[in-house]
Amino acid sequence: MTGDAVGTVAHSAPGQHTREQRAWYFYDWANSAYVTTTATVLMAPYLTSVATAAACPDLAEGASCTQTLDVVGVPIDPGSLFAYTATVSTVISAIVLIVVGGIADRSPHPTRMLAGFAWLGAIAASLMFFVLGTNWQLGVVLLIVANLALGSSLVIYDSLLVRIAVPDDRDRVSSRGWGFGYLGGGILLALNFLLDIFHAKLGLDRATSTRVSLLSAGMWWGGFTLIPVLGLRHVAGTLATPVERTKGVVAGSFAQLADTFRELRLFPQTMLFLLAYLFFNDGIQTVIGNSSLYGIEELQFSQQTVLGVFLFVQFVAFGxxxxxxxxxxxxxxxxxxxxxxGVWTLIVVVAFFVPAKSLVLFVALALFIGLVLGGSQALSRSLYSQLIPRGREAEFFSLYQAMERGTSWFGTLTFGLVHQFTHSYRWAIVALVVFFVVGGLILSRVRMREGILAAGNEVPAIV
Known part of the structure; x- marks a missing residue:
């Protein structure tokens, strides 16, 4: 398929299920295994246990470790190692992803870049199998590499949405992609959940079963990435302004990056949408990231119960x-x-009043979280795609990803500070209302039709 053919794909009839769209869905399916099994559920407690073993090798069971790790001369509490590692990878991502987007828009083969970053991340995720004993340093390096590769691949993946779906079809395509992600991530998490339950009968200790689960997430990510790589291999040819030959792709992309920030102010509705997204997405990420902590510490459920409810959320989110x-x-x-x-606001308010050990209400809350989780994020992606100038998709989506990562600590900081001063996770969770209210108010002021026309895009029949 030539560059002209790509244009044909992007202007096919609304509602048409193209091969490119079906292949595109499977990258959500592929990388969500890592996001769910490794980044969300297993790596934080596992890396903490490895770091604790390094800091306190003779620690008695049930006792607290009072020693620290020496990280480039800085004493680090082993219980904080994962959080600091995530922060470092976040800061690096916020810088690197914008550059990746600029290069991707000027690459004649963006799918090859997607493949390269995806397989780099999958290899790093698979190598987490070898994090054992007291080797926390390897875990830190692999986590940073995997997260950076994931973010870089998602910049390119999101930008391809514009090339495979017409404006009237993007909401459906984006939503299905998110749905596939929750389904794929949920299936692997369920299999790993069973492995955790029956690890002793299989002759494995808990650490080994965890390492096998980490390996499975990396292999799933790398293996299923073959589907979008092969299915999207013809979606090629740059839509961006050609780079001067004297500058080259990389230098030209850096120069274009400066132009991006200057030009962004020419798109006030795009800027307003980004500001709204930073608030409400931060609220969403904080609720999800701390929901298991809330269930265990505040509502007093067992870890297995909370994991079971988390699985339930994954499959509800697909629907x-x-x-x-x-x-x-x-x-x-x-x-x-x-x-x-509005539903998210109601969720955090109701969570404040859920009594401890009330499983029915906890599951009901999880049901509503699952219903709005995927939809709110998927539709935000498709809305943003309408507000960016054609030919600059990866560049502007890199800004979308980078700004998300660069500010995604506001919600967790609020959650932590409120808990520190009140000693209550209930007040911490309800404090997140401000993120949904402020984000909603700003979003309500975004004039979508005006923003779409200003970006030079076709206005969908229903915005």
Missing amino acids: GSVLFGRIAGRIGAWRTVLWSL
């Missing part, structure tokens, strides 16, 4: 993504996201 895509087709993605933020 929620599809449902929200259909709702957006009727009332528009902008209104649908606004309504979802």
